[in-house]
Amino acid sequence: MAKRSSLSIRIVEGKNLPAKDITGSSDPYCIVKVDNEPIIRTATVWKTLCPFWGEEYQVHLPPTFHSVAFYVMDEDALSRDDVIGKVCLTRDTLATHPKGFSGWARLMEVDPDEEVQGEIHLRLEVVPGTRACRLRCSVLEARDLAPKDRNGASDPFVRVRYNGRMQETSIVKKSCYPRWNETFEFELEEGAAEALCVEAWDWDLVSRNDFLGKVVFNVQRLWAAQQEEGWFRLQPDQSKRRREEGNLGSLQLEVRLRDETVLPSGCYQPLVQLLCREVKLGTQGPGQLIPLIEETTSTECRQDVATTLLKLFLGQGLAKDFLDLLFQLELGRTSEAWEGVACLRVAGMRYLHGVLGPIIDKVFEEKKYVELDPSKVEVKDVGCSGLHRPQTEAEVLEQSAQTLRSHLGALLSALTRSVRACPAVVRATFRQLFRRVRERFPSAQDENLPFIAVTSFLCLRFISPAIMAPKLFHLRERHADARTSRTLLLLAKVRDCGRRREMPRWVLNKGPYLDCAVQNVGNMDTPASRAKEAWMEPLQPTVRQGVAQLKDFITKLVDIQEKEELDLQRTLSLQAPLVKEGPLFIHRTKGKGPLMSSSFKKLYFSLTTEALSFAKTPSSKKSTLIKLANIRAAEKVEEKSFSSSHVMQVIYTDDVGRPQTAYLQCKCVNELNQWLSALRKVSINNTGLLRSYHPGVFRGDKWSCCHQRDKTDLGCDKTRSRVTLQEWNDPLDHDLEAQLIYRHLLGVEATLREKHQQLRAGPKTGAVPTGPGEALGDPLAQLLQVLQDLREAHRASLAGSPRSEPSRLLELQT
Incomplete structure (x- = not known):
């Protein structure tokens, strides 16, 4: 049994912030601290008092954490960043909101006497x-x-x-x-x-x-x-009366605390086996539990349940069968195939980065002025063209069209070359979707529908949103500036195109559609998908050319045979899965004494499930390895040690068992915490993990943190191995996914029992299944019995675990 706590955080937007710059504006960003430890930094939104972030995070924490605080800051290039205000939510406050805290919170002044920690x-x-x-x-x-x-x-x-x-x-x-x-x-x-x-x-x-x-x-x-x-x-001094503050504005947040007691794997086997059997039986299954779960799931938690189910079946090797079942159920309905989106989010993010990353990077680096709408052209923003002659409006429009055609062409080329790079589960999903739509709409006039069904997921719900908001898809660390945003918007501009006759409504994801170059290609250039604005017409030749490329890409994507997929999977399985990679600065010590003369050298790091390696370049054949099994801790380093707040240490043992420490410098707080999270996750099951460490360095003859002179001292601070950020490439946690499904089913158990009563015949309609014998042959009855058994297992685990009572001696004075 293991207790796991996590925080789901969405930082939406701010309003009515005070002006901190002489221009009458601010450059706001947010820092999120858990128990005064910075773990998240949002992107800066420039020159605004009403910033929109829309950033989402999930943080895994020990159950003993106390509070989460959101600091709104104003970024300054030449001086220390200004603190605008903060919102603090205690663990007790979050526990009183089972569905999470959601809404606007007033920013409060930061009082130094309340900024305590330790x-x-x-x-x-x-x-x-x-x-x-x-x-x-x-x-x-x-x-x-x-x-x-x-x-x-x-x-x-x-x-x-x-x-x-x-x-x-x-x-x-x-x-x-x-x-x-x-x-x-x-x-x-x-x-x-x-x-x-x-x-x-x-x-x-x-x-x-x-x-x-x-x-x-x-x-x-x-x-x-x-x-x-x-x-x-240590507690803050709350005895002083708080003085009146001015209006510091508000912050819109969505924060949910989730505490889960995860039982041993064996406890979840009956539930997992029952759901897997239902998926294997498909739509002809005797009880059709998957449709019942879908039917009883509310709209607000629909996507969360979809993602959890998909992860559960991914772990069982049944993701393709599960999605195929959903496609069959959704065909002919008006609702959307929601699990397909979850599949792309779970399995396709690395693929998205490989295809779209270079194009997005080029747009950000070029910062070209791009505009196709004549009514919005600002010639003064473009600059001069040859002999210092200002560009004309026609030249601006032509140059913009050429730039967009170049980006679109690069994207289509990257897609057509990416067939074998596409994850196997995504290819299998698209192949099943293509086949089911073609079976459902076999006539010649609907020959484009299978292609449109695939591209509605790939382009409409994955590539186009990523183009519009690359920060939210982890493609960039910062939001785009105004000029870059307009370029991205013209590539993926949201338009409400209404219902289209060319395809069933479930394919289209009711609501906004992308009337842009990318989505017009994805819609196979059908009449209803063509640009509504005349000024988008210059992109139509490229769109028509791209349709053939995209059709060829999809044909190859869905035609890969099962044997070829298995061969590819075997080849990939021989390689250690890549967890994280990128450039970092490693500390190098010169001279005889430790840390007497030091510097940081830039190297390229690669973390797999076997080792942390680093070399001069990504392609270097000579590299240094730290075996994963030898890592004992990954922790932050005090700012004063290297005059930087973005340094971490990896504590490990060498091949002969001697303790070693590697000091690595990151460029920002987000990169620091991402690397710490990755290292902690892959080494969580190592033997000999440290429970304490030194956050400083051993300089001269003592530790800089606690001034102890014994270099082998166990440490003056506790390690934080359980504090991690959830990433899109995290390995699956099968027991946690099963526990989350169990928790969801408990919430709809009453509805499931009503359904069961309706399906049963005879006078015992109100009876509850009392054992395996009565539930035999009735999947819904079996599910209810499994839920009852799991409930009893949780009660037994709670009864057998000692409760952690707070100290009776401690009495906070307010």
Whole structure:
């Protein structure tokens, strides 16, 4: 049994933000922190007070996390970025919203006394005395304190207050991981109602000391317990009255906390086997459970359930059969084939990056002015053409058409060359869809429908949205500027084209359609798909030429035989799957002493399920390997260690078992967390994973973080191996997918029972299946029995696990 917590985060938009620049505007972006640890940075939206981000993330966390905070910042090129405001959601707040928090939240001012983090290690005991008992407080150490000084650290000390008396520890200079090991005693009067307050402060020579957090204890409870020792989370000072703030604007968020208790694999086998059997039987299955699940799924969670089901059947090798079943069910209906979209999202993202990535990169790098609408041409934005002569409107339009034709041609060429690069499950899905549509519409006048069905998924729901919003498909780190956005928009411009007679409505995904070059090619240049605006006409020759290319591509895509697919899969299976790759900077040490003279060198890194390797270039034959099995931890490094907040360390053992550390510098917080997540996921099952580590470096004769002189010291901070970001290329987690399906079915169990009652005959229509014998031969009854068994398994697991109660001594004062 394993407890897993995750946060689904969607940062939608902001409104009415204050102007931070002299231009009367701002350049806002968001930083997301979990327990004061930055894990996400959105793209910057330039020159606006009402930014739209629309970015989605899923973060896996330990169940002990406390809060998630959203900081809205204003990016500045020449000075430190300004903090506009923040929204903080505690774990308790999120737990009160089972369907998630969704809506607008007012930005609050960032109060330094509330920006606390970290924990303090204390030992408290009541010591009997000859005259009176004494309260003994041992201040041992602290970890992960907030850095308050420019050097990226603090100079912490601790004040202990009780009954009007105050005692202080010594000051530890330049450390967020101080160790004091100092003890204080106070005379304790029986029945005293005073609280013991332990405060951490950052000492400053010139300005006032900075507050780092506090812990307050109830002395009466301590008297009853006699002794208590442990790590206590530092809390903000909320005793001061909050002063009135100006209007800082609002942030629209969607945040959902999901806590799942995942049982051992064997518990889910009956559910998985039952669903797999139904898929294998197809539409002639006795109970048709898949249609019932689809029917009872609400619109708001339809896509989530579709993705989870697809992942479940991908793990069982039945994705093609599942999608084929859905295609058969959807043909003739007016609803859309929603799992096909999920298939592309789950299995086709790497393929999308390979096909579309170079075209998107070229558009971003060229930054050409592109406009086809004469009413929107701004000649002054284009520049001059030869001998400093301003370009005419006609020249701008012709040059723009030529640029778009070039991009479209490059995309079509990349597609036609990508048949064998297309994932096997995606090819099989398209082959089944093509065959089913052709069987359903066999007449000659509908000969284009199978091609349109395939391209409606490939172009309309995958390639065109990625062209319009490359940041949301992980093709770019930042949103496009205004000029680049217009180029992308003309390649994939949204138009409401209404219903089309050429194809069934389920193919078209009711609502907006792309009246653009890419989608017109995808629609096989049917009359209803041609450009409505006359100014789009210059692209039509390229569209007509692309139709033949795309038809040839689809023909080859759906004609690949099963044997050829198996041969290709065997070839790929001999290679270690690539998890992540890209350039990073590795720390190189020169001289005899460790880290005496250092520099970072740019190398190309590749992470597979076997090793982390790095070389000078991606094609270099000579590379250095760190075996995956030897990795013991992947953690962040303190900013002060290398004057950078984007450095991580990979702690591993070499071939003879000696501990080693590689320091890697990333370009931004997102890249840092993506690499940390990837390394943690692939090494999560390693033996010998560390539970603690040093966030600093061993420089000279001591650790820079806690100042300990023993290089082999176990570490002053706890590792965070369970904090990861979900990525599109993550390996499947079969038990979690089965648990999520079970959780969904529990939510619709009442509806399923009503359906079962309607299908059963006789006087026992209200009865519940009581065992395998009664459910035998009735798939829906079997499903209800499986749900009942899983419910009992969860109850047994909860009854057998110890509950983690909060300390009775800790009493926060507000």
